[in-house]
Every structure is written in structure tokens, then in C-alpha cells.
Amino acid sequence: MSTETGRPLLVVEGLGIVFGGLRAVHDVGFALKPGEIVSIIGPNGAGKTTLFNMISGLYMPASGSVRLDGEVVTGMASHLLARRGLSRTFQNLQIFPAMSVLENVMSGFHLKEKGSLFADLLNWPTARSRTRAIEAAARALLARVGLERAAEREAGALSYGSLKRLEIARALALSPKVLLLDEPAAGCNATETEEIDRLIEEIAHEGTAILLVEHDMKMVMRISNHIVVLDHGEKIAEGDPATVSRDPRVIEAYLGVQQEGSHAGG
Amino acid sequence: MRLSHKYSALLVLLAVVAVAPLFFPSSYYYRVASLVCVNGLAVIGIVILTGYAGQISLGHAGFAGIGAYACALAPVHLGLHPGAALVLGALVSAGLAFLVGRPILRLKGYYLGVASLGFGILVSMVLTNESAITGGPDGMQVADLGLRGWLAGIGLRLTTGQFWYFVNALAMLIGAWLALNLNERATGRALRALHGSETAAATVGIDVARAKLSAFVISAVYASVAGSLLALQNRLVTPDIAGYMHSIEMVTMAVLGGVGSVLGAIFGAAVLTLLPQVLTAFDQYEQIALGLIMMLVMIYLRQGIVPGLLALIRGRGT
Amino acid sequence: MMSDFLQFAVSGVTVGAVYALIALGFTLIYNASDVVNFAQGEFVMLGGMGTVFALQAGLPLPLAALIAVMGTAMIGIAFNKLAIERARNAPIVSLIIITIGASIFLQGVVQVVFGKGIHRLPAFSGDEPLRLLGATITPQSLWVIGGALVVFAALYLFFTRTITGLAVLATANNRFAARLAGIDTDFMMTLSFGVSAAIGALAGVLISPITLTSYQVGVPLALKGFAAAMLGGMGNPKGALVGGVLLGVLEAMTAGYLSSHYKDAVAFIVILVLLSVKPQGLFGLRTVNRV
Numbered sequence: 001m002s003t004e005t006g007r008p009l010l011v012v013e014g015l016g017i018v019f020g021g022l023r024a025v026h027d028v029g030f031a032l033k034p035g036e037i038v039s040i041i042g043p044n045g046a047g048k049t050t051l052f053n054m055i056s057g058l059y060m061p062a063s064g065s066v067r068l069d070g071e072v073v074t075g076m077a078s079h080l081l082a083r084r085g086l087s088r089t090f091q092n093l094q095i096f097p098a099m100s101v102l103e104n105v106m107s108g109f110h111l112k113e114k115g116s117l118f119a120d121l122l123n124w125p126t127a128r129s130r131t132r133a134i135e136a137a138a139r140a141l142l143a144r145v146g147l148e149r150a151a152e153r154e155a156g157a158l159s160y161g162s163l164k165r166l167e168i169a170r171a172l173a174l175s176p177k178v179l180l181l182d183e184p185a186a187g188c189n190a191t192e193t194e195e196i197d198r199l200i201e202e203i204a205h206e207g208t209a210i211l212l213v214e215h216d217m218k219m220v221m222r223i224s225n226h227i228v229v230l231d232h233g234e235k236i237a238e239g240d241p242a243t244v245s246r247d248p249r250v251i252e253a254y255l256g257v258q259q260e261g262s263h264a265g266g
Numbered sequence: 267m268r269l270s271h272k273y274s275a276l277l278v279l280l281a282v283v284a285v286a287p288l289f290f291p292s293s294y295y296y297r298v299a300s301l302v303c304v305n306g307l308a309v310i311g312i313v314i315l316t317g318y319a320g321q322i323s324l325g326h327a328g329f330a331g332i333g334a335y336a337c338a339l340a341p342v343h344l345g346l347h348p349g350a351a352l353v354l355g356a357l358v359s360a361g362l363a364f365l366v367g368r369p370i371l372r373l374k375g376y377y378l379g380v381a382s383l384g385f386g387i388l389v390s391m392v393l394t395n396e397s398a399i400t401g402g403p404d405g406m407q408v409a410d411l412g413l414r415g416w417l418a419g420i421g422l423r424l425t426t427g428q429f430w431y432f433v434n435a436l437a438m439l440i441g442a443w444l445a446l447n448l449n450e451r452a453t454g455r456a457l458r459a460l461h462g463s464e465t466a467a468a469t470v471g472i473d474v475a476r477a478k479l480s481a482f483v484i485s486a487v488y489a490s491v492a493g494s495l496l497a498l499q500n501r502l503v504t505p506d507i508a509g510y511m512h513s514i515e516m517v518t519m520a521v522l523g524g525v526g527s528v529l530g531a532i533f534g535a536a537v538l539t540l541l542p543q544v545l546t547a548f549d550q551y552e553q554i555a556l557g558l559i560m561m562l563v564m565i566y567l568r569q570g571i572v573p574g575l576l577a578l579i580r581g582r583g584t
Numbered sequence: 585m586m587s588d589f590l591q592f593a594v595s596g597v598t599v600g601a602v603y604a605l606i607a608l609g610f611t612l613i614y615n616a617s618d619v620v621n622f623a624q625g626e627f628v629m630l631g632g633m634g635t636v637f638a639l640q641a642g643l644p645l646p647l648a649a650l651i652a653v654m655g656t657a658m659i660g661i662a663f664n665k666l667a668i669e670r671a672r673n674a675p676i677v678s679l680i681i682i683t684i685g686a687s688i689f690l691q692g693v694v695q696v697v698f699g700k701g702i703h704r705l706p707a708f709s710g711d712e713p714l715r716l717l718g719a720t721i722t723p724q725s726l727w728v729i730g731g732a733l734v735v736f737a738a739l740y741l742f743f744t745r746t747i748t749g750l751a752v753l754a755t756a757n758n759r760f761a762a763r764l765a766g767i768d769t770d771f772m773m774t775l776s777f778g779v780s781a782a783i784g785a786l787a788g789v790l791i792s793p794i795t796l797t798s799y800q801v802g803v804p805l806a807l808k809g810f811a812a813a814m815l816g817g818m819g820n821p822k823g824a825l826v827g828g829v830l831l832g833v834l835e836a837m838t839a840g841y842l843s844s845h846y847k848d849a850v851a852f853i854v855i856l857v858l859l860s861v862k863p864q865g866l867f868g869l870r871t872v873n874r875v
Contacts (some may be wrong), residue, residue: 381855556688556692557692561667
């Protein structure tokens, strides 16, 4: 691990954004340390994905700041954030449907593979060997998410659950310091969910800081080190899973009448 | 596997180029085949821009015009060798594509279409109106490349038709090789990635604006070199080479044949170049036939003729 | 000085009215189907040429014009049914090729049926120019401007006062939601192609006494109309009107004060500058990219 343990990798402070007069997210802050899994939970429309979009450079926040490994990166373009070690997946899958599964993951290695344009055009040996190296790495990642046998298939033809894993593999290709996962288990069956669950813990164990949005409460409660609860765009509670699940405001706003540990997705 | 795909595509091209002359009964056939090759070169650029990167240009003939007029003007005004003029034209086209591409590539779909169309029309208008320099609508003469004479000097005697067939075929083959190289490396994959999803492309670190711009510049260079070769071959240029219809022709060739693949696009170039020759007997029905073909292919073989037919043969399995 | 300016303005507004009608045709079809119809100029050509040949067949002008407009509307509907509907969800570049294919096809047919000649329609109410503050204006210009105003007014009433008009707007706004609400969106597309072809043909009838007509007049008009529609913001009828008139006046002023050679460049210079600054056109809406 390059970063010393204990020092936060991602620090979000007072983040807010307004859509057409509506405060979609207001004054939200938290911090992620290496190897930590922090989950954002809250009812639909609480602003979780909007928060992700601000952190990953898709939306310009109206207020607040994001620091990545000590550097202020508020509103920085996505591709620059990727260069600094921030990677993400999407709630509504953003894959490259016309490319093969393997090429989808290979594109995640873009920054490692990219040389000069002329080396690519002229098929220089340096360019060739870089591609060979990342192809091997991409196959290893596919094996890790259990998609090695689908490598040559067109990505658009994969099932929803497989695409979710493909997106994670592509995000991992960046060797991110911080990984944002937006509902990685949505639409997956019990076995697939368990696999993703295990995968996330593994990634965290290797030192990546993970920010997770997930509706599967069982999963969230089991793997999170820290939970931030959003409602109507504001942070209403935070703490470890045990604390959060006992918090009356959380039970009222989000868990409602449902029992702890039940599936609250929708 | 992509690797074998690349070399099989190149082999097919090479074989066709090498074998075709055996069936040329007259120099007229060399002339038509050389036009197929030069158009093939131009549409490979469209494959990179539209097929790989998904960006539309309705103004690429503007770059062909710059390449063509560079070969006409630079030898006269700068004393350059016509071959050097081709390189100069390519550099000017690249520079202009860089300047124009930056603002307009932020646009998407039809908006990019109209902006690029505007660029092409402006180039052709300048070429038409600045008659003191360009000779106006009548165009101007182009100096001899001199290479054919030099080849004759070392004992390789070719007719004009033969010479230009081999020059243009070589240019097309090199162009195809470069484009196919690009396709299997980071740069080409980045273009296809942003075609699929710009958002996702950005999150894996692809500088989307820069990648689009590089595709635009590369395709401009293809168009420019094709324009130069055409001018050098014809020994004459007119502003038509930069005109709207020529831009449309380039896109139509590529899309009709199959804009996603280099072979498909070249096939499209061959079809649309040969069509008027085949239809000369039915001169007045040529436009009707062309229009019908354009509509029917796009409705029934949406991926283009080559990929569409391949899919039909494979039975649309996947 | 002032009379010069007025003269340029008058001719600019006349041409601009035609651009506005063509832009309106683009916009109606775009709203209904997300297709930019590059064959829009051929509707203008068909209107003019159809009237010329109906006149030659001995019909009176109003009837000849009516037949040409109705015939063109039928062609527009046929084009939608036979080509556009079958190419649903095709990528933009394929749709561009299809509509350009239609444009080339229609030119080919007209060239075979009517020949390559250049034709002229007589002015509707004589050629005696009227004087207006030192500028002259031909009665035909008034016909063009008046015709455009009538079309825009009628369309405004149609969109605001009729159920069908509201359904067209709803379809343009959100096709999926419109279908859920029970609107026959296929019919809306057919209607839009028919109306748009008729408007194009009417523009052709009105302008042919001034500009002459032949099988080739469509493409340049389509490009200008396209530019005008983009200038105003694609999909907005108000934008079509403003974009068209603005473009016509800018062209006339350029021809009058700067260079008649570069008159036709104005449309595209303005488009390039505008889109670089404001990618949605004057009245277009910025769309948020949702992920």
C-alpha cells in the first residue's frame, strides 16, 4: 500500500447541488480510509447516485469539496479523476455493448496501455507488447469475476448479472485507490450477490477504499465499516452498522416498519 | 481473434489488388480501379471517424479539397515538388482539423453533422470564389508528380493508368494497415469505447474530447491525401472536390459498405465508384438507381452491405 | 442609404420567409421522429415543378398549386411509410443516408419525367413593383411573406387549439409517454411528414416565380433550411421562424454591403460560431446527461 494507513484517501466535505431550485444533495460529508468500506444508504431519491456523480466528476457540485489522496479534486473531469486513482461503476450499466467482454476490460487499462498515437498507428513493438501485457491482465481480471469463458463474446449479449460483474472488472483494471460501486448487486440472484459480496471484501482487503451504494441491506450491514444515511439529500445519520440500524431517525426515514436485515430495495 | 482478423483483411485486400489487373482489358479499367482505390483510401478515414468513434462528418470533402489544391498551388507559389505538396496539404488539413474539430466535436449527432457540413461548404466556397488564386469554378492545372518518368528511367515502364492504379492501391493498402493497427491498440479501443458510452469512457481515463479530436484529425489526413492523389492523377482540380456532394459521397460509400469495418467501407467505395460506370448506358436512370440503393441498403442491411451479408450468411446467430 | 437598407431588408425577409418554411418542415419531422430529413428541399422542388407542369397541362394556377402541394404531401407520407418507419432506431448516420437517398431518388425521377430544364412560374398578381419608403417590393414577395405568416399562424392555432395538435406536441416531448397516454405516435409521424411535405411544396410554389425552378433547386434550399432550423434550435417552430428570417436578412445584408460571392457562406459561418458558443441553438434546451 502506497498510502499510509489511517490517513483518509477520500474526504468529502459539505457537498451540495441544486437541480431546478431543489436541493438534491445538501451539506454531505464523510471520509474513506484505505481498505475501508463505507456505504451510503437511503430511500430512492435520497441523492445517493447524485452524490456519486458529483464525486466522480459528472456533476459540478454547487458547494463543498472533494479531496482525493490529499488533493482537492472538486468538479474535476472524470478522466482526470481516473488518472488520480478514482474508479466507479454505474447503477444503470455503462458498458461498451459493441465490444467484446475482453475488450471492455482492456479499455479499463487504457491509461496503462496508452502510448503515442504514432506507435499505435505504426504497430511498433512497444505498442504491441503493451497490448499483450494488458490483455493477459484483463483475462486475469475476468477470471476473478468469473467471466473468463465469456471473454470473446459481445458484451451487449451478456445477462444483467454478468454485466454488473463486467463493470466491476473494468473498474478494477484501473487499480483504483478509491472505488465507487453503485448498486453492484442490483438485479443479481442470491449466488451472484454472494460472489459480489465476497469480491468487494477482497478488493477492500487489498487496500482499496470502497464507497458503496446498495439496496441489499443484508449485504450492507455485513460488509460495511461505516454507513452514511441520506434522506432528501441530507445526511441524517452515520456510524457503524450496529449504531445506524438502531438509530430511530434511520428506522423512521428509511428502514421504516421493516426489520433490520430485511431487503429494502425497490 | 482480432489479430487474424487484421491480417486476413489485409490479405484479402492485397490479393484483390494484385489479381484484379489480370482482368483489365484496357487502360480505362486501370483508370476506374485507381479511382476505387483513391476513394477507398478516403473512406478508411471515415471508418476511423464514424465507424470507430461514432462521430459524423458531412464536410470531409473540405479536407480532400485542401489536399488537392495544395498539390495545385504549392508547386506554383512555393516551388515545392508535387510530392512534398501532398505532405504539406496533409499537414494543413491536420492543422485545420485540429482547430475546427475542437469546438465542433463538442456537438453530437445532427448538430455535429451541420457544423461539419458548414465547414466543408466554406472551404468549397473559398476555392470557388478566390479565382485569382484558385482559378475559380474552372479549377486549375496540376504539375506532374514525375515519379512515372523516374520509374521509366530505371527501366520500369508503366502506362499512366497502370502507374496510378499501383500508387493509389499502395496508398489504400497502407491506409488500411494503419487503420487496422489503430483498431487493436489503445487509441482505437478508446474510440470504440467512447462510441459506446462517453460517460464510461471518461471514467476509465479516456480523454474523450482529445480522442475524438485525434480521430477527426486522422480522418482529415486520409481525405487530404486522397484529394492530393486524385489531383495529381487528373492533373486538374476543380472546387467540386471539396463540395457537399463529395462529402456525402464519402460518407455514403463508407456507410453503405459497412462503416464499422475497413473492408466493408472499401467495398462500398468500389460499388459506388463502379455504379456510374456500369449505369452509363442508363444515364438518366443513374440517380434513381443510386437513391434506391442508398435507401434499400440502409433499411434492410443496416450495418452495411459487407457486415450485413456476413450476418445473413451466419444466420444472424448471435 | 436608408432606402438601400430597406431594400436589402425586404429581399432578406422574402428569402427568409422561404427558409423559415423549410426550417419548419425540418422541425415538424424532427419533433415527430428525431429524423433530420435531408430530402426536405425536394419537397420544395416538387411543389414548384409540379405546379409548372400542371399549369402546362392547362389547369388554372390555384388548382395547379393545390395539386402540386397535395401530391407532394402524398409523397412525403409514402416516404415515411416505405422508408422511415422501416428504419426505426437506425443510427443517425444511416438515417442521413436514407433521406439523402430519397433526395437523390426524387431528383432522378423528376429529371426523367419532367426533364432537366429550368422553369418559371408566372407571378401570382403581376410584376408591377410597389414602392415603400424608397424601396421597391414585388407583389410576389408579399405573397411569399404572407404565405409564410399564414402557415405559421395556422400551425400555431393547430398546436394550441386542437387535440391533434396537442398530441403532436406531446409526441415531440416524450414519445414513450405519449404512447402510454394512448396517442397513436405512428399516425403523428405520418401526419408530420405529410404536413411538412405540404409546407415545403407551398414554399416551392410561392418562391418559383422569383427564383425559377428545376430538378436541382432542392439541395441548396435544404441546406439553408437545415441551417436556419439549427440556428433557431432544432425542434422549435418559433426557432424555425426566427432562424429563417434572421438567415435571410443576414444573407441579403452580406450580399448588399460585403460580397455577393460569400452570401451563401453566411448561413454556415453563423452556424459554426453559434454552435461553438451555444451548442443547442438560440431556442434549444440544454439536456442533462443522466446515468
